[in-house]
Amino acid sequence: MLAKRIIPCLDVDHGRVVKGVRFLEIRDAGDPVEIARRYDREGADEIAFLDITASVDDRDTMVHVVEQVAGEVFIPLTVGGGVRTLEDIRRLLNAGADKVSINSAAVARPEFVQEAAERFGSQCIVVAIDAKQVGPHPTASPPWPRSPQREKANVRWEIFTHGGRKPTGLDAVEWARRMVDYGAGEILLTSMDRDGTKQGFDLELTRAISEAVPVPVIASGGVGNLQHLADGIIEGKADAVLAASIFHFAEYSIREAKGYLAARGIEVRV
Amino acid sequence: MSSVAIIDYGMGNLHSIAKALQHADPEVSVAVSDDPDVILRADRVVFPGVGAIRDCMHALARRELIPVLKQAAAAKPFLGICLGMQALLDESEENQGTRCLGLIPGRVVRFTEGLTDGSGGALKIPHMGWNRVDPAGDHPLWHGIGRGSWFYFVHSYHAWPAENEDVAATTEYSAPFASALAHGNIFAVQFHPEKSQETGLRLLANFLKWNPVQ
Numbered sequence: 238m239l240a241k242r243i244i245p246c247l248d249v250d251h252g253r254v255v256k257g258v259r260f261l262e263i264r265d266a267g268d269p270v271e272i273a274r275r276y277d278r279e280g281a282d283e284i285a286f287l288d289i290t291a292s293v294d295d296r297d298t299m300v301h302v303v304e305q306v307a308g309e310v311f312i313p314l315t316v317g318g319g320v321r322t323l324e325d326i327r328r329l330l331n332a333g334a335d336k337v338s339i340n341s342a343a344v345a346r347p348e349f350v351q352e353a354a355e356r357f358g359s360q361c362i363v364v365a366i367d368a369k370q371v372g373p374h375p376t377a378s379p380p381w382p383r384s385p386q387r388e389k390a391n392v393r394w395e396i397f398t399h400g401g402r403k404p405t406g407l408d409a410v411e412w413a414r415r416m417v418d419y420g421a422g423e424i425l426l427t428s429m430d431r432d433g434t435k436q437g438f439d440l441e442l443t444r445a446i447s448e449a450v451p452v453p454v455i456a457s458g459g460v461g462n463l464q465h466l467a468d469g470i471i472e473g474k475a476d477a478v479l480a481a482s483i484f485h486f487a488e489y490s491i492r493e494a495k496g497y498l499a500a501r502g503i504e505v506r507v
Numbered sequence: 508m509s510s511v512a513i514i515d516y517g518m519g520n521l522h523s524i525a526k527a528l529q530h531a532d533p534e535v536s537v538a539v540s541d542d543p544d545v546i547l548r549a550d551r552v553v554f555p556g557v558g559a560i561r562d563c564m565h566a567l568a569r570r571e572l573i574p575v576l577k578q579a580a581a582a583k584p585f586l587g588i589c590l591g592m593q594a595l596l597d598e599s600e601e602n603q604g605t606r607c608l609g610l611i612p613g614r615v616v617r618f619t620e621g622l623t624d625g626s627g628g629a630l631k632i633p634h635m636g637w638n639r640v641d642p643a644g645d646h647p648l649w650h651g652i653g654r655g656s657w658f659y660f661v662h663s664y665h666a667w668p669a670e671n672e673d674v675a676a677t678t679e680y681s682a683p684f685a686s687a688l689a690h691g692n693i694f695a696v697q698f699h700p701e702k703s704q705e706t707g708l709r710l711l712a713n714f715l716k717w718n719p720v721q
Contacts, residue, residue: 238638238679307523311526311701311702333520358557360661422635422661451629452635453636
């Protein structure tokens with residue numbers, strides 16, 4: 238049976254891993270190659286890199302990082318952040334990325350996803366969705382008489398850009414469906430309400446998207462402990478779980494996380 | 508020094524395969540090429556591919572690589588990977604039916620929509636991620652790779668060989684499908700050995716040592 242995946246995510250700025258990775262035995266905590274190698278050894282199923290470099294001129298740095306990592310680490314690599322043109326995608330794939338994730342460029346021009354999938358194949362096009370809960374769906378039935386089921390049924394989420402500051406008016410579930418119609422081969426879903434909170438994934442959001450699309454969904458945003466990972470898979474129906482800080486700060490190793498998931502009856506690669 | 512040529516026809520990420528082969532055996536000379544001379548001179552040939560089958564067949568035809576590929580597949584250890592496996596069969600359902608190379612008898616079919624996984628959820632397509640591979644028989648490429656080893660997959664179509672004896676491994680995704688084929692000096696895998704960590708490197712190392720009896 239297909240294993241559920243655990244994906245550590247590294248934020249990279251000018252070729253250096255930021256948001257502090259704290260492994261005692263790593264000499265250079267900012268070196269993406271060294272950190273990737275460590276995650277690979279621990280049993281990561283994939284590694285995600287998010288390029289947070291602000292200036293467009295420094296995009297080349299990320300390409301070099303991918304090249305170096307791909308030369309040493311033989312598991313799938315997903316790279317996102319600032320992917321705006323077919324040329325950006327081509328360069329990352331040629332450098333050794335297996336998938337690229339497209340976020341704000343898809344919101345700005347949804348056809349970009351179509352063009353990318355046609356040119357490179359859906360298997361390497363991930364659409365990253367940053368969603369935030371905004372209240373009932375306009376077409377939903379009125380939320381009374383009040384009941385938990387009703388409130389749940391009326392919840393809706395909207396796509397936000399600019400790190401969760403800018404609303405777009407796009408409904409997250411409809412957007413995910415549309416992106417898959419346009420050729421997205423996978424959805425990387427981040428709850429902007431939960432990101433950085435360590436309170437766990439937004440499970441309703443994760444499940445709503447996962448049940449709405451035929452492609453795999455990676456849950457992201459809010460992981461604070463191992464139970465959160467299991468919840469994302471069992472209750473959120475995610476195909477993969479992405480986390481940063483719990484692994485970076487060595488609160489848990491990936492091996493421990495997999496042991497925990499296996500004990501909960503989830504198929505993992507060990 | 509032994510040499511391996513990776514057929515470059517503009518489909519997909521050849522860098523990873525080249526690096527993985529080099530890593531599997533630092534002594535081997537790895538060339539990524541669309542030059543018929545380089546391909547036919549190499550001791551071994553790797554035929555990779557990602558994307559859609561029609562584009563793949565068009566790209567091969569445009570570069571006049573089909574006869575070269577057939578000649579290589581008839582004469583030396585030949586490894587098809589992912590779309591490079593599917594292209595070896597007679598035809599594929601993808602793109603409203605596409606004629607393929609016909610080097611291994613059989614067809615390529617899409618995973619059936621609407622299937623469910625073990626817990627009753629809808630089965631996701633593409634089949635993406637790590638899954639177990641059960642080798643059928645003791646082909647030299649499985650040396651040191653046990654039953655149920657994990658390999659990385661990304662695909663929506665899979666091979667349906669006509670002959671059972673060509674099945675070199677199976678994998679379960681709702682139902683079992685042929686995840687590797689062996690046919691004379693051709694070996695073909697649906698998964699990505701170059702992305703399957705130590706086990707994948709082991710398979711590539713086995714390929715680089717393989718000397719099929721002609």
